[in-house]
């Protein structure tokens with residue numbers, strides 16, 4: 001088995017080093033495939049500059065430290081700009097808006113797909129660029145940012161008493177400062193019909209120190225129940241710092257769920273998913289969904305088969321308690337809920 005990197009050059013954080021602030025981790029993230037491969041001592045030929053020009057590379061060094069020196073490393077393959085992204089072979093059927101975000105827009109940056117739940121595109125930024133991202137072509141420039149930009153959407157949510165749950169998404173909402181998130185959660189808490197605030201994020205996975213005191217403060221004081229939906233795809237993404245960040249969120253009163261995207265030759269194996277679900281429930285993070293890939297342009301080479309998903313779910317059912325078995329779903333644009341597979 002390949003060795004997982006404990007430390008790599010250029011100041012990548014080793015597991016024993018004191019954590020840097022999350023903003024600093026964002027600032028020093030690796031922004032090119034060439035540099036990423038160089039840090040891993042891998043040949044600098046196996047990437048596509050054209051793909052990178054279309055969707056920039058962005059990988060925190062904390063995440064790179066969990067990779068192995070192996071071109072097939074499951075973490076590396078999620079973030080390296082590969083030639084398949086721009087290849088004709090994989091381009092047929094790829095969509096710019098695979099899940100119907102545009103049709104679900106009720107105000108710039110405010111989406112509503114399902115009864116009782118509205119989604120606010122809180123930020124266009126992410127702490128990692130996942131090459132299979134279903135929103136890799138989303139027009140983030142159209143989504144207003146910050147308290148002054150969110151006002152119009154908040155006015156709509158204030159008037160619409162049918163909205164019980166507000167989902168903060170993006171991009172990644174945890175790339176926003178805690179003072180702005182504190183303000184936003186405070187505004188939502190004043191709407192008595194909003195009972196739940198759900199935060200979809202991958203930041204604590206890739207930069208665990210994002211779960212800082214300032215963040216825990218607004219989680220602790222929220223009247224509305226706070227749900228975090230994490231996004232972990234592979235057990236190799238989990239380390240002691242991530243586990244500690246989950247403990248802190250739990251202690252602050254949040255409910256923790258995880259969603260995974262089924263990725264060909266990365267995590268579409270019963271053994272890998274079993275290990276992932278085991279580790280998640282041991283941290284009291286409930287496996288929520290395994291998503292069949294959204295057919296976004298540039299990412300079809302990641303698509304696994306529905307049969308693989310079924311085999312995984314059967315294996316999980318045979319080896320885990322029911323609460324540890326996620327639902328295998330796909331999102332079909334225009335449908336009133338996720339579609340079970």
Ligand code: SF4
Pocket residue numbers: 125126127128129130132133134135136170171172202231
């Ligand atoms: S963190 Fe989420 S929104 Fe951001 S690139 Fe990855 S999958 Fe897309």
